[in-house]
Amino acid sequence: MGDVTAEPTHGAALRSDGARRELTSFVGRRQAVARLGAELRRSRLVTITGPGGVGKTRTALTVARAARADFPDGVRVVELASITVDTQVAPAVATAVGVADQSNRDAVDRVIDHLAGATALLVLDNCEHLLDVTVRVVLRLLEALPQLRILATSREPLGIRGEQVHLLAPLAVPDEADAAGSGPLDHVPAVRLLIDRARTVLPDFDVTSENREAVIELCRKLDGLPLAIELAAVRLRSLSVSQVVERLDRRFHLLGGDHHRGGESRHRSLRALIDWSHDLCTPDERLLWARLAVFPAPVDLETVEGVCGFGDLDADQLLQALDGLVGKSVVVTERDGERLRYRQFVTLREYGAELLVASGEADLLHRRHRDHFTRRAATCVQRWCGPHQAADLARLREDHPNLLAALAWSADVPGEAAAGARLASLLRYHWIAGGFLTYGRRWLERLIDRLDPGQPEHGEALWAVAWVALIQGDRGVARSYLQECAEIAQALGDRAMQGHAAHWRALLNLFEGDLAGAIGLYERAIAVHRSVGDVPMELTAAFQLAMAQVYADRPREALRTCSGVIEHAQAHGERWNRAYAHWVAAISHLHLDDLAEAREAIAAAMAIERDFRDGLCTAWCVEVSSWVASASGKTEDAAILAAVADAVWRRIGTSLQAFGPHALAEGRRHASRIADVLGEEHAAAVRAEYAQIDVADAVRLGLALMDRRSATAARPPAPQLVAAAPSRLTSREREIARLIAQGMSNRAIAGQLTISPRTVDGHVERILRKLDFSSRSQVASWVASSMSSAAT
16 A cells, blocks of 8 residues: 655545655654554544644654554555545545546545555544544544555544544743753753754754753743744744743733633633744735745745736745745645645645735635646646647646635635636646546536536536546436537537537447447547547547447447557547557557557557556456457466456446446457356455555556456466565555666656655665665566566
């Protein structure tokens, strides 16, 4: 599953492969971490509670890292801070654990299937604003998955029976003995943190006889709250400790009678310190602080400039203000090579949100935010038929929390639904190819309900949501959407929309077994797509046409159609449609009994899938690989591939049945042949062995088996076992080990996997440690030995 030091964030404020790597040290929580580790071993649900700024998130991530050895199937972190709608919680969990979003099944059910039998840890961070729905999700997961443990952070307990609540206290501050003595104070956690953070702005900072009393007073007045100490430490760049304390004294005195900001002194002290930090900002910094609150998750500089750079904050002023906020620790940076993304701690973003509302700019900023991501989605669509597909999908995955926030605001604010529907429709490839079908369908349907009948945006949203529904197997729903879309297209005289209505009605016909009707509609849709210059949709309709042709017993015609798609796609550097065309070509060759060509075609499709990891295409490719192996007399290989395909179908929450009677009949025919030759008991044992395989390993194993020449070669064990079970390598670590064996540098691996070089460095360190190796060459030799064992 992965670990908590893996990639940059993907998806709705969550870590698909783990959490961010912190750039600052973790101070003063050794006993708390040890105690939490013990509590996690005793209890299946541990909730870290405490006030804002006390360090719940940082402590939870540290505990999760320390506990990795106890969870061989991995640790996953779901960051809920940016989730704004209850219905997003379960899909966020599904995305975090790596469940493909390619069916209409309940997200929690998909997570349960995915984690069945797994010994894993799920970290749910910042639950307090979504407590009721989080409780429902947690209860279902704990009931269905006896080996799952959950570590949650919240400002209040979840209130579930069996929950171990851990109230995280602020850091210990100097006591009376410390104050009365003259010895060092760096053993006191609050002081240690102050020293550590102060040295980032004042490298020579230390506790001296002159500032000792002020250091003690400062830590006490800040109640040992880590966030408050970090903010105060920044002030030491320009003030002495005594000057900081003096200014805090003034503010705390003014706040002494204020009962509207929370009753506990530590709440007032944190608020007072944030107020003071705000007072010390320049006018431009204050303005940017408020505007940045519109972003629920990290964003790049282009987005900050595009959304926040207007009016009194032009481009030069914005950069200077952003630099100032970073220097004051109001904004923190996340580096990925030369790329930077900017984020705020939750408490500081909440404060900024209050400022934004007070400024009267909230709706303007939300509109600019939505329109910025609409332009980004439009760029993805405009250049989809080209070499940027994988990069555009990766960027949209990073933007996922912001995309959902933009859609939520558009759905909730009167008059904004049409623009929101346009964004949701333009995100078609994010939903389909990026693996977020449930999100796409939910937001498209929610926005459709708010649109006036007959609007162009209504028609666009209808065909987009019909596409999603068809992949999820909801044909009846798709039929009604497409009928309404066709009526709107006719009324508007919208040629492009008419092409889409025909296109997706053709797919409906194909899935219902009406091959003649599908072929006629596809031919019409392709002509329309071509006439309006929509090359990506022309290619998509064409490979689907080939699918209809092959099952209409016209395999040679299907091959000509596929060749046209592949040639056209290659000319543009396009790969997503090309992979599907290779897959259909493999079925066509199989129907012509040209097994060598079928193997070559399916291998070409799977080679592309190593980069795209489209769960649907992977499932289809492995399924057809099984058919080819079965037809070739390699029944053992066919059984393995069928088992792998079954596992991937389950992971994405669908099956062959969703794709019509012809494909289903062919699949059943080969399954019956496998059972007849091997016996049902043997076939069932193979399915059990490969039941937990993931998408990446499915592609690798499929390619390895398709490349085998001997029909009697020994059956390779599941990839999880090939990689030396005692080493406990994660799926991601096995993948990186194989790339090391190919001679790739860490930076090259980072580019290949679209992750940061720093993340790769961490994985390589863990691979060496787990395998007890000291060099990359040893890793390469180990991989070669493992792969050799798998292929013999």
